Amino acid sequence: MSRTPHPQEPTLLTPxxxxxxxxxxxxTAAAALARRIPGEVLVLEREAEPGGIPRHSHHTGYGIRDLRRLLTGPAYARRLTAAARAAGAVVRTRATVTGWAAPPGGSPRPAVDVTSPEGRFRVEPRAVVLATGARERPRAARLVPGDRPAGVLTTGQLQNALHRDPRHIVGRRAVVVGAEPVSRSAVRTLRRAGCRVALLLSAHRHTEAYTALALSATALLGAPVAHRTRLVRVIGRTRVEAVEIEHLDTGARRTVACDTVVLTGDWIPDHELARGAGLDLDPGTRGPLVDTALRTSRPGVYAAGNLLHPVDTADAAALDGRHVAAQIAAQIAARLAGHEPADPPPGVRLLAEAPFRWVAPGLLRPGDPAPPRGRLLLWPDAYHRAPRLTLRRDGGTIAEHRPARPAAPGRVLPVPWSLVPPSALRDPDRGPLTIGLR
Incomplete structure (x- = not known):
């Protein structure tokens, strides 16, 4: 729905x-919602094409969990876009949400201002899903010292450049900083571009990626991993000529010749809109603090995907979208039936302690559904071959769990929702729950 504005006013949209x-x-959220609710579902994307990061990743490995198919990144992005539009969702690209607005008349609806080539819009929906994702920190944010030549990229910049112009010359010999799954994606992208990877650098003692991926990078792609090693200097005038690296245990330094450096991992959520809305943020993830229904601290505003857990796989983010759609659809159905949903009860904070950086979701409420896929997500900062997890409160152990796989930096460690007994949520005044290692 829309109305013709005064020349100085933005066009009003009320999906x-x-x-x-x-x-x-x-x-995924838009497709599921468009099939289940009577009103319009509007998707706004600031880029020229929908699909997110996968549209730049030409290797395979997408769609296994959500679509039960093995697809390349661009094929996966096209399939998700087509499904959303076929379900009836309206997808607008080159539309940037510039900030939050106060709706007229004290309406409880959230409202945002939008700028696009078609003009300015004000959107006043009943519910908002923030699915802005995450990004890798660039060189400036990582404080990498040395010269400032061309040829230093993040994985996203690398894949975006090659996606826009396949003839883009990345270089002939690269060093990749990081050894997690996204680093392997960078290796495959560089190989497609004709660039050999001389070395992957990891600050950890063990490879962050799954064993199969680690073997494929070394044996099939010819990219060895230097563990316990960091980048200390970039060398080059107009173009990267070499990097200086240091072993963290011995302090020994050496120079590796290369003309391209790819900085991978070190994720941060795209949380500008969340911060602008004044949402409570999780200090670990730095994204919005949500409960298992993916509600934020502001009524009517939800969040999903890698904005909440930077960073999980694309199909896991898609399943977040399916989960949040079910919660919103249930709220809308209740309201249409004349049952205005009550405010959610107080929640219990769930905190992570070292060696874990964060746990998501971070707010647990009695009576809420299980989290997406029935799992809590942990992000380890250190390798543990056989971790034994404990859930504690006030120094006492409530539950324990031994995962089937190691805890390793650079990948999410899933924890079954059954670890949290319902009795632990009945008295929020008793303080937070903490998940860590025994």
Missing amino acids: EVLVVGAGPAGL
Whole structure:
């Protein structure tokens, strides 16, 4: 719905649900909602094409969990976009949400201002899903010293450049900083571009990626991993000529010749809109603090995908979108039936302690559904071959769990929701729950 504005006023749009971000989480949420609710579902994407990060990743490995198919990144992005549009969602690209607005008349609806080539819009939906994803920190944010030549990229910049122009010359010999799954993606992208990877650098003692991926990088792609090693200097005038690296245990330094450096991992959520809305943020993830229904601290505003857990796989983010769509659809159905949903009860904070950086979701409420896929997500900062997890409160152990796989930096460690007994949520005044190692 829209109305013709005064020349100085933005066009008003009033969809039932607004989804900000057309990546896997946003597109999947939009498709599920458009099939289940009577009103319009509007998706806004600031890029020229929908699909998110996968549209730049030409290797395979996408769609296994959500679509039960093995697809390349661009094929996966096209399929999700087509599904959202076929379900009836409206997907607008080159549309940037510039900030939050106060709706007229004290309406409880959230409202945002939008700028696009078609003009300015004000969108006043009943519910908002923030699915803005995450990004890698660039060189400036990582404080990498040395010269400032061309040829230093993040994985996203690398894949975006090659996606826009396949003839783009990346270089002939690269060093990749990081050894997690996204680092392997960078290795495959460089290989497609004709660039040999001389070395992957990891600050950890063990490879962050799954064993199969680690073997494929070394044996098939010819990319050895230097563990316990960091980048200390970039060397080059107009173009990268070499890097200086240091072993963290011995302090020994050496120079590796290369003309390209790819900085991978070190994720941070795209949380500008969340911060602008004044949402409570999780200090670990730095994204919005949500409960297992993916509600934020502001009524009517939800969040999903790698904005909440930077960073999980694309199909896991898509399943977040499916989960949040079910929660919103249930709320809308209740309201249409004349049952205005009550405010959610107080929640219990769930905290992570070292060696874990964060746990998501971070707020647990009695009576809420299980989290997406029935799992809590942990992000380890250190390798543990056989971790034994404990859930504690006030120094006492409530439950324990031994995962089937190691805890390793650079990948999410899933924890079954059954670890949290319902009795632990009945008295929020008793303080937070903490998950860590025995």
